[in-house]
Amino acid sequence: MELYIDTANIEDIREIAHWGILSGATTNPTLLSRESGDYDQIICEICDLVGGPVSAEVMSDDAEGMVEEAKRLVGLHENVVIKVPMLPEGLRAARELSKLEIKTNVTLVFSANQALLAARAGATYVSPFVGRLDDIGHDSNAVLTEIVEVFSVNEFSTKVIAASIRNPMHVTQAALLGCDIATIPPAIFRSMVKHPLTDKGIASFKKDWEDAQSRA
Ligand code: G3P
Numbered sequence: 001m002e003l004y005i006d007t008a009n010i011e012d013i014r015e016i017a018h019w020g021i022l023s024g025a026t027t028n029p030t031l032l033s034r035e036s037g038d039y040d041q042i043i044c045e046i047c048d049l050v051g052g053p054v055s056a057e058v059m060s061d062d063a064e065g066m067v068e069e070a071k072r073l074v075g076l077h078e079n080v081v082i083k084v085p086m087l088p089e090g091l092r093a094a095r096e097l098s099k100l101e102i103k104t105n106v107t108l109v110f111s112a113n114q115a116l117l118a119a120r121a122g123a124t125y126v127s128p129f130v131g132r133l134d135d136i137g138h139d140s141n142a143v144l145t146e147i148v149e150v151f152s153v154n155e156f157s158t159k160v161i162a163a164s165i166r167n168p169m170h171v172t173q174a175a176l177l178g179c180d181i182a183t184i185p186p187a188i189f190r191s192m193v194k195h196p197l198t199d200k201g202i203a204s205f206k207k208d209w210e211d212a213q214s215r216a
Helices: 009-016 029-033 038-052 065-076 088-099 112-120 130-133 142-151 169-174 187-192 198-214
Strands: 003-005 023-027 052-056 080-085 104-111 125-127 159-162 180-185
Touching: 003 009, 003 187, 009 038, 009 187, 023 038, 023 180, 038 052, 052 104, 065 080, 065 088, 080 088, 088 104, 088 112, 088 187, 104 112, 112 125, 112 130, 112 142, 125 142, 130 142, 130 180, 142 159, 142 169, 159 169, 169 187
Parallel strands: 003 023, 003 180, 023 052, 052 080, 080 104, 104 125, 125 159, 159 180
Antiparallel strands: none
């Protein structure tokens, strides 16, 4: 499973990109609204930092407007992928954009049938939101399992991005269930890398080494 970073914060992306484990990034209007500066410039900088697909969302209500926005956004950088909402107009836009060979990420997906529609519209990626499903008492694992299975038995090339990741277990589950990608907030990456036994082990190795050096 590939790992994307789910933020528009340049400092966080720079830090995690240095670990050498990122394949891409996803943004959304809320994430961008938390940053200051020119949004186009932020998107370009993220593209350069991650060196892979970077989702940027369109905000028009109709397919025509979404396609126009998409044409402008893909002009910013070759890594830009267009996020369109899971709506009839978003599906129409995904279909038009696939004809233009512009990559799309259908976002705000909460069911296998929505994912099926997005795949049939020619989406490059679908983004089921696991955290928001769990928030309302639904079983996000069941939904991910269905989507992965539907795509597998139908031999769809559309990739599944587990999004709205809220804790490290969401990442493990997405990997176990066969998602292609998980898009992960910076704080969750920091939780994933830590383990108290790792810290304890490093401290004791260091102490034993230093003791041996002082005896030599
Ligand atoms: O990638 C979508 C994600 O940003 C949504 O996350 O935490 O707002 O549900 P959240």
